[in-house]
Amino acid sequence: MPENILELREVRTHFPIHTGFLVKKHTGSVKAVDGVTLSVRQGEVLGLVGESGCGKSTLARTILQLVPTTGGTVSLNGLNLATASRTELLLCRRDLQMIFQDPYASLNPRMTVHAALSEPLLVHGICTRAEVQGHVDELMRLVGLAPRFARKYPHEFSGGQRQRIAIARALALKPKVVVADEPVSALDVSIQAQILNLLSQLCREMNLTLIFIAHDLSVVRHISDRVAVMYLGKIVELGPAAQVIDNPRHPYTRALVSAIPVPDPAVERNRQRIVLAGDPPSPIDPPSGCAFHPRCPHAIERCKAAVPALVPCGASREAACIRLDELG
Amino acid sequence: MPLLTVTDLRTHFHTRNGVYRAVDGVSFSVERGETLGIVGESGSGKSVTCYSIMGLIPQPPGRIESGSAMFDGVDLLRCSPAVARSIRGKRVSMIFQDPMTSLNPYLRVSEQVIEPLLIHQDISRKDALARALEMMEAVGINDAARRIHFYPHEFSGGMRQRVMIAMALVTHPELLIADEPTTALDVTVQAQILDLIRRLQRELGMAVIFVTHDLGVVAGLCDNVQVMYGGRIMETADAATLFKAPRHPYTRALQRSIPALQPKGQDLFTIPGLPPDVSKAIPGCAFAPRCPFVADACLARRPELEEVSAGHAHSCIRARAGEIDVDAMGTKAAHA
Numbered sequence: 289m290p291e292n293i294l295e296l297r298e299v300r301t302h303f304p305i306h307t308g309f310l311v312k313k314h315t316g317s318v319k320a321v322d323g324v325t326l327s328v329r330q331g332e333v334l335g336l337v338g339e340s341g342c343g344k345s346t347l348a349r350t351i352l353q354l355v356p357t358t359g360g361t362v363s364l365n366g367l368n369l370a371t372a373s374r375t376e377l378l379l380c381r382r383d384l385q386m387i388f389q390d391p392y393a394s395l396n397p398r399m400t401v402h403a404a405l406s407e408p409l410l411v412h413g414i415c416t417r418a419e420v421q422g423h424v425d426e427l428m429r430l431v432g433l434a435p436r437f438a439r440k441y442p443h444e445f446s447g448g449q450r451q452r453i454a455i456a457r458a459l460a461l462k463p464k465v466v467v468a469d470e471p472v473s474a475l476d477v478s479i480q481a482q483i484l485n486l487l488s489q490l491c492r493e494m495n496l497t498l499i500f501i502a503h504d505l506s507v508v509r510h511i512s513d514r515v516a517v518m519y520l521g522k523i524v525e526l527g528p529a530a531q532v533i534d535n536p537r538h539p540y541t542r543a544l545v546s547a548i549p550v551p552d553p554a555v556e557r558n559r560q561r562i563v564l565a566g567d568p569p570s571p572i573d574p575p576s577g578c579a580f581h582p583r584c585p586h587a588i589e590r591c592k593a594a595v596p597a598l599v600p601c602g603a604s605r606e607a608a609c610i611r612l613d614e615l616g
Numbered sequence: 617m618p619l620l621t622v623t624d625l626r627t628h629f630h631t632r633n634g635v636y637r638a639v640d641g642v643s644f645s646v647e648r649g650e651t652l653g654i655v656g657e658s659g660s661g662k663s664v665t666c667y668s669i670m671g672l673i674p675q676p677p678g679r680i681e682s683g684s685a686m687f688d689g690v691d692l693l694r695c696s697p698a699v700a701r702s703i704r705g706k707r708v709s710m711i712f713q714d715p716m717t718s719l720n721p722y723l724r725v726s727e728q729v730i731e732p733l734l735i736h737q738d739i740s741r742k743d744a745l746a747r748a749l750e751m752m753e754a755v756g757i758n759d760a761a762r763r764i765h766f767y768p769h770e771f772s773g774g775m776r777q778r779v780m781i782a783m784a785l786v787t788h789p790e791l792l793i794a795d796e797p798t799t800a801l802d803v804t805v806q807a808q809i810l811d812l813i814r815r816l817q818r819e820l821g822m823a824v825i826f827v828t829h830d831l832g833v834v835a836g837l838c839d840n841v842q843v844m845y846g847g848r849i850m851e852t853a854d855a856a857t858l859f860k861a862p863r864h865p866y867t868r869a870l871q872r873s874i875p876a877l878q879p880k881g882q883d884l885f886t887i888p889g890l891p892p893d894v895s896k897a898i899p900g901c902a903f904a905p906r907c908p909f910v911a912d913a914c915l916a917r918r919p920e921l922e923e924v925s926a927g928h929a930h931s932c933i934r935a936r937a938g939e940i941d942v943d944a945m946g947t948k949a950a951h952a
Contacts, residue, residue: 339804477873477874484875506875547803548803549807549836550832551831551832553836556832556836557836561807563811564804
């Protein structure tokens with residue numbers, strides 16, 4: 289079995305809330321990520337799904353150390369990123385890159401594509417100025433863009449092309465792990481399929497480890513090997529993508545899966561849907577015990593008492609629910 | 617007689633960079649109580665179609681070049697502003713995609729929900745508030761009596777969308793135009809809102825035009841569906857036919873691109889190329905440059921939307937002539 293390239297142990301990321309005008313008082317914190325333990329294998333595509341506000345983007349930013357962790361450890365190849373020195377961290381950044389959701393906002397409008405792609409190469413001393421051109425051309429071809437477009441600015445490209453540029457930029461340093469935060473959510477269906485194909489092809493060819501964040505379960509099912517479902521800062525279910533989505537165990541995953549509209553009128557009109565009442569609760573003051581219990585159709589008194597841990601259920605699957613056996 | 621009949625609608629935008637033909641000859645009709653889905657990618661003209669009907673196109677730069685939208689005997693595109701005001705917001709309402717920006721942040725929700733009543737009906741503030749409260753409860757806002765006096769920022773995204781639906785339906789319109797009302801919401805909240813629209817439509821017997829890019833949403837909600845591309849209608853049919861036997865290559869391609877319908881582990885079917893540039897005149901079929909079945913005839917002349925069976929029309933000349941096998945499209949590409 290390939291070694292785990294990325295290890296997350298009880299990772300917590302809280303954002304403090306301050307109130308008061310002159311004297312700031314610490315009055316609480318937003319528990320965006322609250323105890324996530326996860327190992328990612330070399331070459332694996334891990335899908336991370338959940339509703340907005342469940343902490344999936346914060347988890348992504350925590351992995352890249354773009355926000356400081358409150359507790360727990362993130363280690364890349366055995367190196368704890370929280371305690372790493374600046375030079376160690378700089379080296380780690382080569383191996384750890386990110387693709388953002390909005391290709392309209394993540395590219396600097398005043399930098400040409402050439403400048404955007406050559407910057408990481410020069411900063412990290414991958415090549416000399418003389419060799420940059422060759423590298424940039426190669427990157428452009430890698431993501432399916434003609435090298436002659438390199439002198440253009442981001443606004444001259446369509447959304448899908450911009451996302452290709454963002455992917456090229458993330459791959460410039462030949463990273464081992466790429467975190468993609470909703471890379472296709474802003475794109476149309478036909479363009480979305482092109483970018484998904486590109487990502488899975490690059491993963492295969494470069495043996496990339498990809499953490500793919502999305503709220504669209506069908507996209508995640510297609511691209512991922514394993515999927516982790518998050519709710520209010522915690523992972524509630526984890527397992528092989530097709531199994532988790534076709535046969536969900538946790539009540540939240542079940543509701544989430546049943547909420548996706550199926551593009552087939554015959555199926556769509558005759559199926560039972562679990563419609564969850566209300567909105568996800570606030571991560572400032574999460575409910576006691578299982579955070580899902582106020583919306584869960586199967587909640588009992590015991591659910592309010594203690595936070596359920598992720599327990600194995602079936603082959604390489606885990607879920608955090610105390611009533612798994614009763615629910616079948 | 618249909619409730620709304622749109623004929624040959626053309627809405628163009630005249631900008632410094634040229635003329636954008638956002639909607640380029642669109643005709644359709646909506647019966648009372650019917651749900652019509654308009655599906656298309658961004659830039660296909662589906663929203664502009666709705667905005668044109670509602671008279672919300674900023675002119676200039678926009679200009680409605682031709683066409684009519686007959687609503688119960690009144691042409692919404694040509695009637696006087698006074699007549700338009702008496703229909704808009706009362707008999708035809710609209711809900712928008714983004715509940716964060718389409719409510720006024722400075723006004724209490726109560727003010728915004730009663731506004732259409734005060735404008736369109738001879739009703740006292742007190743009675744209007746009672747009606748608004750009733751509507752707020754009907755759209756599923758708990759504790760409505762208290763929350764009606766809140767400001768929009770005190771509601772979550774899903775709740776704001778409910779407020780907007782309450783606002784649109786408080787006058788009991790005959791036609792509701794919903795422009796991607798669930799796109800900005802999470803799937804679990806989307807399921808709630810779709811259920812709500814379905815239930816209210818049954819109770820109030822109104823017609824709905826539902827604009828979306830999500831074929832899944834259309835499948836569950838709509839009676840009839842029309843697919844738009846490059847400002848034109850490519851295919852229109854009842855939902856079951858459109859999903860089971862699409863005849864236009866674009867509809868088929870769109871359907872094939874959805875990850876949910878494709879086997880895992882294989883490459884997804886993709887439509888090569890980019891959406892059309894509507895700032896340039898498209899002489900032939902708008903989809904021709906990306907179509908795997910393109911022939912010379914497709915590029916020469918703009919194909920008309922023609923009926924192939926009752927209620928099913930499309931604009932592909934080659935499919936009509938029986939020259940191509942549209943069903944084989946996805947599978948062939950998957951193996952290629």
